[in-house]
Amino acid sequence: MSEAPLTDDPRPHGLHGAKSLLLVNTGDGKGKSSAAFGVMTRAVARGWKVAVVQFVKSGDWKVGEEEVGRRLGVDWHAAGDGFTWDSKDLEHDKELARAGWALAAGIIGAGAHQLVILDELTYLMNWGWIDADDVLRKLAERPPTVSVIVTGRDAPAGLIEIADTVTEMRNVKHAYDAGIAAKRGIDY
Amino acid sequence: MSEAPLTDDPRPHGLHGAKSLLLVNTGDGKGKSSAAFGVMTRAVARGWKVAVVQFVKSGDWKVGEEEVGRRLGVDWHAAGDGFTWDSKDLEHDKELARAGWALAAGIIGAGAHQLVILDELTYLMNWGWIDADDVLRKLAERPPTVSVIVTGRDAPAGLIEIADTVTEMRNVKHAYDAGIAAKRGIDY
Numbered sequence: 193m194s195e196a197p198l199t200d201d202p203r204p205h206g207l208h209g210a211k212s213l214l215l216v217n218t219g220d221g222k223g224k225s226s227a228a229f230g231v232m233t234r235a236v237a238r239g240w241k242v243a244v245v246q247f248v249k250s251g252d253w254k255v256g257e258e259e260v261g262r263r264l265g266v267d268w269h270a271a272g273d274g275f276t277w278d279s280k281d282l283e284h285d286k287e288l289a290r291a292g293w294a295l296a297a298g299i300i301g302a303g304a305h306q307l308v309i310l311d312e313l314t315y316l317m318n319w320g321w322i323d324a325d326d327v328l329r330k331l332a333e334r335p336p337t338v339s340v341i342v343t344g345r346d347a348p349a350g351l352i353e354i355a356d357t358v359t360e361m362r363n364v365k366h367a368y369d370a371g372i373a374a375k376r377g378i379d380y
Numbered sequence: 381m382s383e384a385p386l387t388d389d390p391r392p393h394g395l396h397g398a399k400s401l402l403l404v405n406t407g408d409g410k411g412k413s414s415a416a417f418g419v420m421t422r423a424v425a426r427g428w429k430v431a432v433v434q435f436v437k438s439g440d441w442k443v444g445e446e447e448v449g450r451r452l453g454v455d456w457h458a459a460g461d462g463f464t465w466d467s468k469d470l471e472h473d474k475e476l477a478r479a480g481w482a483l484a485a486g487i488i489g490a491g492a493h494q495l496v497i498l499d500e501l502t503y504l505m506n507w508g509w510i511d512a513d514d515v516l517r518k519l520a521e522r523p524p525t526v527s528v529i530v531t532g533r534d535a536p537a538g539l540i541e542i543a544d545t546v547t548e549m550r551n552v553k554h555a556y557d558a559g560i561a562a563k564r565g566i567d568y
Contacts, residue, residue, distance in 0.1 A: 207561035215566070217411060221547040222403075226418030227411030230445065231566060233421060234414075237444030238565040256425030257418065264448065306565065339566055356555035359409040367544035373395035377426040377494060378403070378419060378527055 212306075212339040213356045214331060218314065218347035221361035222379075228309045228341045229257045235339075236264045240306040243267040245296040247289065248312040253380045267305070271295055272312075289321040297326075303335035314344030314351070328354060400494075400527040401544045402519060406502065406535035409549035410567075416497045416529045417445045423527075424452045428494040431455040433484040435477065435532075436500040441568040455493070459483055460500075477509040485514075491523035502532030502539070512536060 215231075217224040235242050244261060246254065249272045261268050271292030293316065300308050317324040328350045331340060342351060352358050367375075374380060403419075405412040423430050432449060434442065437460045449456050459480030481504065488496050505512040516538045519528060530539060540546050555563075562568060 207556070207559050210555065210560045210563060213555055213560070213563055213566050215410075218552075219550070222545060223405060223411055223415030223418070223547050223549065226416075226422075227414040227549075228418070229421055230411070230414030230417035233417055233448040234444035234568065235565045237447040240565050256422035259425040260421040260452065263452075339563070352553060355553060356558065356560060357410060358552035358554075359411050360550040360552050361411065361415075362407070362548040362550050364406075364546035364548050365540060365543060366546075367398065367401055368395070370544065371395050372398045372401070372544060375398060375401055375527070377423045377428050378401050380422065 210356065211336040212334070214339070214354060215341045216347050216351055216355045216358040217341065217343045217361060218345060218352075218358065219360035219362050220345060221363035222366075223361045224343040224345075225254065225257075225311055227359070227361075228311065228343050229261070231341060232261060232266060232307070232309060233264070235307040236266065241267075241304060242307045242309070243269070243299050243305045244309045244311060245269045245271050245292060245299070245313075246273075246311045247292050247316055248272040254311075255380065256377075267299075269295060269299075286321045289316045292316075293322045293327065297330050300330060300334050300338055300340065303338055306337060307339045307341070310340060310342045312344045313342050314347050317348055317351070318346055324348060324350065327351075398544065399524040400522070402527070402542060403529045404535050404539060404543045404546040405529065405531045405549060406533060406540075406546065407548035407550050408533060409551035410554070411549045412531040412533075413442065413445075413499055415547070415549075416499065416531050417449070419529060420449060420454060420495070420497060421452070423495040424454065429455075429492060430495045430497070431457070431487050431493045432497045432499060433457045433459050433480060433487070433501075434461075434499045435480050435504055436460040442499075443568065444565075455487075457483060457487075474509045477504045480504075481510040481515065485518050488518060488522050488526055488528065491526055494525060495527045495529070498528060498530045500532045501530050502535050505536055505539070506534055512538065515539075516542060 504510045
């Protein structure tokens with residue numbers, strides 16, 4: 193029994209500390225953003241200054257997390273809020289994306305937050321809407337006290353390479369497959 | 381672009397609703413509990429009554445989540461707190477496990493909470509410390525308004541079968557592999 197994992201992240205003593213970490217939650221399953229917001233509560237409880245930048249328009253989604261995040265004093269930026277999925281004006285959306293990344297890069301570079309969550313950033317990198325090399329460089333050269341969590345499907349190889357920890361949320365079974373709609377309070 | 385996923389859980393219209401859901405977060409990667417606590421914030425924001433039962437002694441771990449959970453009005457039960465991983469008295473630990481499950485089953489059966497998180501319950505099922513069939517029966521026959529999230533590695537097949545949504549958190553890369561210790565504020 194004593195060899196069983198103590199938590200979902202057991203580690204021996206004697207490891208060296210890191211001033212900050214870069215975490216990536218990717219994969220086609222649920223929980224990429226939820227896990228980031230779970231870490232958000234953890235960081236808040238430790239007295240950290242936390243910022244969230246959401247890169248994709250959330251609509252009804254993540255309203256709850258945003259409300260609780262704000263209640264907990266998190267700096268919450270809905271950078272993707274002008275974005276439309278059926279846009280006739282792609283250039284407008286790309287501009288929003290670039291402005292969102294500029295905002296996030298500024299927050300990270302300022303070093304005032306100990307945790308910055310870049311929610312669904314991978315899509316913008318994969319679509320080429322923002323300069324992926326610039327993202328990787330700014331993340332790699334961030335102030336040493338700033339931890340970052342990036343979420344989204346299909347994390348680019350370069351991002352995985354510079355990350356400390358990468359988790360793939362894999363869809364084993366989904367309520368959707370049984371025809372069940374998203375549920376308020378659980379799914380959004 | 382418009383075919384890209386809108387969130388990590390896009391669904392078409394016309395699906396039927398479910399009064400409640402049973403979610404399972406399993407796998408060897410990080411984020412099983414964090415994602416559950418992320419959903420906790422979502423449920424709280426919707427005005428739900430939420431309970432958490434932790435089945436394994438957490439020590440320094442999950443202190444932050446517990447603190448924020450309590451701040452948000454979540455009923456938090458550290459059922460595993462008398463548990464020791466190097467116990468000389470296995471019977472004592474098994475009794476704790478059974479008492480924890482009895483508490484959780486009572487909370488679920490009472491139907492007063494819309495979300496009950498059973499954190500790291502799978503270990504107790506796999507070790508045979510609690511009656512896995514009883515767990516499956518009580519989860520399957522729970523009051524229809526009570527959603528449940530079960531976390532832990534190696535989710536038993538019977539649990540996966542009755543669950544609506546199962547996500548495997550798969551470890552792609554871990555800071556531990558680079559000799560980096562767990563980081564307060566991020567990992568606990």
